[in-house]
Amino acid sequence: MLWLLWPVLLVLAVFFAAFGYFVADSFLHQIPGTAMMAGPVSLENYRTILGSVLVQRIFVGTLWISCKITLAATLLGYPLAYLLARTASARVRQAILFLLVVTFLSGGITRAYAWMILLGNNGPINRSLRDFGYPPLALLNNETGVLISLVHFVIPFFVLTLFGTIKNIPMALEEAARNLGGRRWRAFTSVTLPLSLPGLVSAMLLTFTVTVSSFLFPLLLGGGRVQMAANLIYDKMENSFDMPVAATISILFLLVSLVPLSAFSLLRMGLGRRFGGTRR
Amino acid sequence: MNSRRGRPVNSRPYALAVPAMAAIISAFLALPVVVIVYYAFSPSGLMVFPPKALTLHWFVNFFASGRFRGALINSLLIAALVTPASLGIAVPTAIALVRRDFAGRGALNALILSPLIIPGVVSGVAFLNFFTWTGVTSGFWRIAIAMMCFTLPFAVRALVATLHGLDGALEEAGRNLGARPWQAFLAITLPQLYPGLLAGGIFVFVEAIDNFSIAVFLTDLRTTTLPVEAYGYIRDFDDPTIAALATILIAQSLILVFILQRFVGMDRFLDLRR
Amino acid sequence: MGYVGRDDAPAGSTRPAPALELEGLEKQFGTMRAIDGVSLSIPPSSILALLGPSGCGKTTILRSIAGFVELDKGTIKLGGRDVTKLAPEQRGTAMVFQNYALFPHMTVADNVAFGLKMRRIGRAERARRVADALALVQLGPLAGRYPGELSGGQQQRTALARAVVTQPDLLLLDEPFGALDQNLREALQIELRKLQQRLGLATVIVTHDQQEAMILADQVAVMRAGTVEQLAPPAVVYDRPATRFVARFMGIDNILDGELDGDAVRLGPYRLSMPPGQRGVRGDRKATIAVRAEAIGLADPADGWPGQIAYATNLGGRVLYEVAVEGLGTLKVDVPRAPGYARRAVGEAVGVRLDHQSCTLLRD
Numbered sequence: 001m002l003w004l005l006w007p008v009l010l011v012l013a014v015f016f017a018a019f020g021y022f023v024a025d026s027f028l029h030q031i032p033g034t035a036m037m038a039g040p041v042s043l044e045n046y047r048t049i050l051g052s053v054l055v056q057r058i059f060v061g062t063l064w065i066s067c068k069i070t071l072a073a074t075l076l077g078y079p080l081a082y083l084l085a086r087t088a089s090a091r092v093r094q095a096i097l098f099l100l101v102v103t104f105l106s107g108g109i110t111r112a113y114a115w116m117i118l119l120g121n122n123g124p125i126n127r128s129l130r131d132f133g134y135p136p137l138a139l140l141n142n143e144t145g146v147l148i149s150l151v152h153f154v155i156p157f158f159v160l161t162l163f164g165t166i167k168n169i170p171m172a173l174e175e176a177a178r179n180l181g182g183r184r185w186r187a188f189t190s191v192t193l194p195l196s197l198p199g200l201v202s203a204m205l206l207t208f209t210v211t212v213s214s215f216l217f218p219l220l221l222g223g224g225r226v227q228m229a230a231n232l233i234y235d236k237m238e239n240s241f242d243m244p245v246a247a248t249i250s251i252l253f254l255l256v257s258l259v260p261l262s263a264f265s266l267l268r269m270g271l272g273r274r275f276g277g278t279r280r
Numbered sequence: 281m282n283s284r285r286g287r288p289v290n291s292r293p294y295a296l297a298v299p300a301m302a303a304i305i306s307a308f309l310a311l312p313v314v315v316i317v318y319y320a321f322s323p324s325g326l327m328v329f330p331p332k333a334l335t336l337h338w339f340v341n342f343f344a345s346g347r348f349r350g351a352l353i354n355s356l357l358i359a360a361l362v363t364p365a366s367l368g369i370a371v372p373t374a375i376a377l378v379r380r381d382f383a384g385r386g387a388l389n390a391l392i393l394s395p396l397i398i399p400g401v402v403s404g405v406a407f408l409n410f411f412t413w414t415g416v417t418s419g420f421w422r423i424a425i426a427m428m429c430f431t432l433p434f435a436v437r438a439l440v441a442t443l444h445g446l447d448g449a450l451e452e453a454g455r456n457l458g459a460r461p462w463q464a465f466l467a468i469t470l471p472q473l474y475p476g477l478l479a480g481g482i483f484v485f486v487e488a489i490d491n492f493s494i495a496v497f498l499t500d501l502r503t504t505t506l507p508v509e510a511y512g513y514i515r516d517f518d519d520p521t522i523a524a525l526a527t528i529l530i531a532q533s534l535i536l537v538f539i540l541q542r543f544v545g546m547d548r549f550l551d552l553r554r
Numbered sequence: 555m556g557y558v559g560r561d562d563a564p565a566g567s568t569r570p571a572p573a574l575e576l577e578g579l580e581k582q583f584g585t586m587r588a589i590d591g592v593s594l595s596i597p598p599s600s601i602l603a604l605l606g607p608s609g610c611g612k613t614t615i616l617r618s619i620a621g622f623v624e625l626d627k628g629t630i631k632l633g634g635r636d637v638t639k640l641a642p643e644q645r646g647t648a649m650v651f652q653n654y655a656l657f658p659h660m661t662v663a664d665n666v667a668f669g670l671k672m673r674r675i676g677r678a679e680r681a682r683r684v685a686d687a688l689a690l691v692q693l694g695p696l697a698g699r700y701p702g703e704l705s706g707g708q709q710q711r712t713a714l715a716r717a718v719v720t721q722p723d724l725l726l727l728d729e730p731f732g733a734l735d736q737n738l739r740e741a742l743q744i745e746l747r748k749l750q751q752r753l754g755l756a757t758v759i760v761t762h763d764q765q766e767a768m769i770l771a772d773q774v775a776v777m778r779a780g781t782v783e784q785l786a787p788p789a790v791v792y793d794r795p796a797t798r799f800v801a802r803f804m805g806i807d808n809i810l811d812g813e814l815d816g817d818a819v820r821l822g823p824y825r826l827s828m829p830p831g832q833r834g835v836r837g838d839r840k841a842t843i844a845v846r847a848e849a850i851g852l853a854d855p856a857d858g859w860p861g862q863i864a865y866a867t868n869l870g871g872r873v874l875y876e877v878a879v880e881g882l883g884t885l886k887v888d889v890p891r892a893p894g895y896a897r898r899a900v901g902e903a904v905g906v907r908l909d910h911q912s913c914t915l916l917r918d
Contacts, residue, residue, distance in 0.1 A: 004372040004380070005388075008432070011369060012391055015429040018403075018410035025409055035412075076305050083302040096302070097546050098537060099309050105482070105533035106313065107490030109507040110526040113514065114312035117319055117523065124315060155309060160550055213399030215493040216507075220514065230401035230493065237497065243409055250402040261397060452622055453655035455642035457720060458672030467668070471659045 026247035035241045045248035055232065055249065059256050062229040065147070066211040066260075072151045073207045074200070077158035081203075082192075084159065085166035104156035112220045115149035116140065119221070141223025150217050154210050158203045165199020166192065198271040205264040212257045229253045313530055320523035338524040348525070350502075351509035354420060358505065359488040362427045366484045367477055370435035374476075375469075377436070378443040389440075393433045400493030403430060408497040419503030423495050427488045434483035438552040442476030445551075475544045479552040482536050490529070571634030573598045573756030574619065574724055579628035581614055581780075588614040589625070590780030596773060598633075599754040601747075603771035603788075605761055607803070611780040612760045616726050619758065620649050632723045643672070648722035650730045654713035656701035662712050663688070663697040669720040687719035690749065707738050714746070718753060725750070727759040731766060743769045764804055768792060776800045794914045801844040801916060807886040808850070809916070810843045819843055819915070822881040824859055829911055842916040847874065847888035849912035852898065858905030861885070863898050873897055879906055 026045055028037040049055050084096050103111070117123050119139035126136040139145050169192055177187035215230035222231075233253070236246040321334040342348050376382070377389055395403065407426045416422055446469065454464035492507040499508050510522050540549050572595040581589040588611045596602040604612035617623045619630055621642035629638045637645045648669070657665050663684055670680045688694045691711035701709055710730060717725060730746075731739045747770050750757055761767055767774045768788045775785045776799075784796040795801035801809055812821040819826050819841045826843070851858075852875065861879035868891075875887045875898065885906060891897075898904065 004376040007369040008373040008388075008392060008436075011429055011432055014410075014425065015395060016391075018406045018429075021410050021413055022406040076308075079298050079301040080305050083298050087299075094546070096306060097550075099306055101537050101540070101546065101549075102530070102533050103309050103313065105486050105536050106526075106530045107486060107507075107533070109490060109492060109510050110316065110529045111312055113510070113522050113526055114316035116514070118312055118315050152308065152312065155305070164550060209397050213401065213493070215399070215401050216511075220511070230399055233401050233405060234496075237405060237408075243405075243412075246405050247409065250399075250405055254398060254402055257399065258397075447653065447655060449651045449653065449655035450657060452620075452642070453649070453651055453657070454668065454672075455622075456620055456647065456649045457669035457716070458643045459668075460641075460643055463672065468657055 022247050023251060025244055026251055028244045030240075030242045030244055035243070037244055045244055046252070049245070049248050049252055055252075058227050058229055058232050059253060061227070062212060062253075063256070063260065065143070065150075065226075065228065066208050069147060069150050069154060069211045070204050070207045072147070073154045073158045074204060076151065077155050077162065077203065078200070080155070081159045081162040081166055084163045086171075100156045100159055103152075104160070108153065108216050111153055112149060112216050115145065115152065115217075116220055119145050119148065140221060141225060143222070143226050145221040145223075146218050146226045149221050150211055150214055153214075153217060154207045157210055158207045161203040161206050162196065162199045165202075166196050169195045198268060201264060201268040201271060205261065205268065208264065209261060212260075229257075316523050316526045317530060319520050320527040322520065338520045339527075341519075341521045342524045342528075345521070347504070347509055347513075348506075348521075351504045351506045354423075354503055355489050355506040358420065358424050358427060359485050361424055362431055362488045363481050363485045365428055366431045366435045367439075367481055369432060370439050370480060371473070371477075373432075373436050374439035374443050377440055379448065392436050395430050396433050400430075400491070401497075404494040404497035407494065411498070417500065419498055419500030422498040422500075423503070423505060426494050426498055427491065430491070430494060431484040431487050434487060435480040438480030438483065439473060439476040441552045442473055442479075446472055475548055476552055478544055479540065479549050482540065486533075486536070489532075570598055572596060572631075573600070573633060574602070574758065575629075575631040575634075576615070576619075577629045577631070579615065579618065579630070580626045581611075581618065581623060582626055587780045589618070589628075592628075592780070592782055594775060594782060594785055596756060596758070598756055599751075600772040601750060601757040601759060601770055603759050603761060603767035603774045604777055605764060605767045605774050605791075605803075606777035606783075607762055610777040612777050613728060615777075616649075616728055616758060616760045619645075619724070620647050620726055621645050646720075646723040647726050648717035648720050648724075649726040650710075650713045650717050650728065652728045652730075652732060654701075654709050654733075656709060656712055656716075658701050660700075661697065662693060662699050662701070662704070665701065665712060666716045666719050669716065673720065683719055687715040690718070691715045706734050707742060710734065710742060714749075718749075718755065723756070725755045725757040727757065729760055729762070731761075731763070739766075740769075746770065764792075776803060793912075795844055795916065797917050798842060798844075801914070805846075806844045807847045808845045810845070810882070812841050812843065814839050814841045824882065826908060826910055826913065828913065828915060842918065844914045844916055845908060845912060847886040849909050850885060850887045851907040851909070852877070852887055852889060853905040853907050855903045855905045858907040861904055861906050863900050863902045863904060866897060866900060868897070877904060877906055 025037055027041045027043065028039055029042075029044075030036070031038050080096065084093060087093050118125060120126070121136060121140070123140075125139065129136055139148070173191050173195070174187050177191045178184065182190060213230060214228060215234065218226045218228045218231050219234070222228075227235075229249070233246050233249050236242055236249060320338055321336070323333050323335045323337065373392065377385060403426070407422065411417075411422045411425075416425070450468050450472075451464045454468045455461070459467060489505075490507060491505075492511065495505045496508050496511070499505065504512075506525065510525055514522055540546065544552075575595040577593050579589045579592045580587070590611070592611075592615060594602070604615060606612050614623055618625050621637070621640060621644075625638065629636055631637065632646065657668065660668070666684045666687055667680055670683060675683070684697075685694065688697055691714055693708060693711055693715060696704065696708060701712065704712065710733075713730070727746075731742060734742065743766060750770075759767075759770055771788050773785060774788050774791045776783045776791060776795075778799050784791055784800045786794075786796075791800065792804055795804050795806065798809060810821050812819045812826075814820075815825060817827055819828055821843070855861075859879050859882065861877045863875055864878045864884060865876040867874045869888075871891060873889050873891050873895075875889065877885050877887050879885055887906065
């Protein structure tokens, strides 16, 4: 038994040892002007960080942006997932899947850079606007750019997670609803939508997780004006190499982000229990 | 518009709304990919349409640059190291999780998957701190070890899903026909794990190549990776060299999708993601 | 061990060791006693059916014989050899799994060859034996197919060929016909019986289908809650069920409670004399009788126990009546229906006649 598990236990030991050191160091202090740390052990970092208006604003802002993006991904992703699950045309299905998976596997740096080019002052969008005599739009180096690019980044996660659940809802249920006199929209809202809730919550959970920890997109497309929690941590390391403070912010942020995540998880568990029997 | 009341149940507007939206969203998905590939071949740093000429200049620039060549080699080496290691650890883990019953199985599963919900930057700083304490100064090994921890959940997930789909009686049938436990594993279970190995391997490989938020903390003066180097380049220069890199990564993604379609099938692959 | 010497039959005895001997098997899963003290043996070349509803422990017994279940107590002997502690691959049993467990990534021929490969049988002999086994189940032309490309019946025959090709000491069949439709099932059951007799292969089959047990088995062990309720040849189990449970399981509709009265049983106002061997099997004065609906006849009211037709159901070749018998309750009566047969109307007065030869006194 144990011989099957010792490799993974070793990896987990490294991972959690790293976090153990990390937590321990959040109680120390940087020796000014160096990258070294020293005691005494205290909760002072936590007091300072929790009292910092800047940190509070960034934490709240990060959660708020994540909510907006999760909502946008839901509105855009649900129809796509629905079509993907229900289309009779294998070719349409294959094409959309292909697009999603290629986008998904092409990675973050590719897409962040692509949106930088697309949304930039000299990018195709603003050039076209100018050619037609309109003033250019400020799409880059602000929240708009971060939102657009992040929504694009998370849609494959969202759709690929939700699609399976919708596919597993028997077509016959929707047909039964229509046979009983419901219009297409009613059949959807009273049968398909509720039954897809477990998958929908899973997809939103994943989207939120990915967004809340986003770092590269605000870094490249925010132009320093959009600070998310990850960027704050990065700046603390980059500018002052203050490990104890970075550790404190990291741990607090991890705790803050776990609150909505656990709420989502509990919701999904509840839904899973309720719809467990009909899902497959 | 005045014949609304007589509309049949299976009305055109409804029937068309979803596909129309899907088409628009698909276009939104494809847009950056198309634009960046086009940009990579455009002669000036400006996007002009229709193109006056196409050029491979930015690809040449990419491969000629010493910083990118080193980063490319590092990224590939790390991915080539992490992918088999991750799968090699994930196979026995998945077998224990699916086929054995032991106390704390659910908890172990949750622990293994936990790196997925920890923001990359947090893991990155934590690893940097850990490696500073333990004296691991080589950027290569720091990134490789961190990637190992971070990609393992992808591999375990894919293999657990594959194993769940396998009939446990198959291995018993092998034992009944005279195979020792390891023979039954090698001859019967392992060959059927290949969809999980391939899908899990692709996730791990792509993540190991593409990861930025952890790797950016762990590089050293001699060792960087492609995304970290690309970020540095974007900060300093404004030309399509990174578009050439992006195009290469898109090509890689196309190849991987082709492999998946050929050997696993797209539907199967998607089932293995969860 | 309390029974040293049992393994070695006394000198001069010519009786061969039983193909399978189970001695005091016990197995508990959590709080459930899956096997609760089972002992039985089967002679060489014969088929034993473990028959019972799901959850009665029959599959657990089969899996413990194959070595997939570790017993809490008891010994298992194959041909006199104690295999209780051996690993599955060392036992020399061959099993046909419930859903066949064919290796999906191997062809039919490779599936059949697997056991021979594991036994390190040379290439030439392997090929010959695989071809023989496939010919035996008429699958020769499909040797190169993959399991996914076979019909249900073909898959079942592949699994059978894969099992018998190893020349096992004991063949184990776990609901081997469960996944097949009715017509195919019967044909394959008869085919399997012939094959088993030709090969002289001792066999244990697990099934919940009493008809399957009738067709295939030399001995039937009817199981309930981890114990053997009755062990007997199929005809005996069918005609003379030992207990209420077996009677119900064998599809006997009429189970009547009465009292012993000398050589007879008193059922309400009626007296039924019992044949020899059917008297007083229980210690007390109570008596329970099982009688098949087919063994009851209908006559004029004066010629039997008086009753009234309460309901009639057409079963094609037969008619099933529910008859309310005065002072006794409702009996089910199954009457053959020849062309021109006039069905009795509901409410019609009839006389019910029981053939005492076909009544069985139950143990509980």
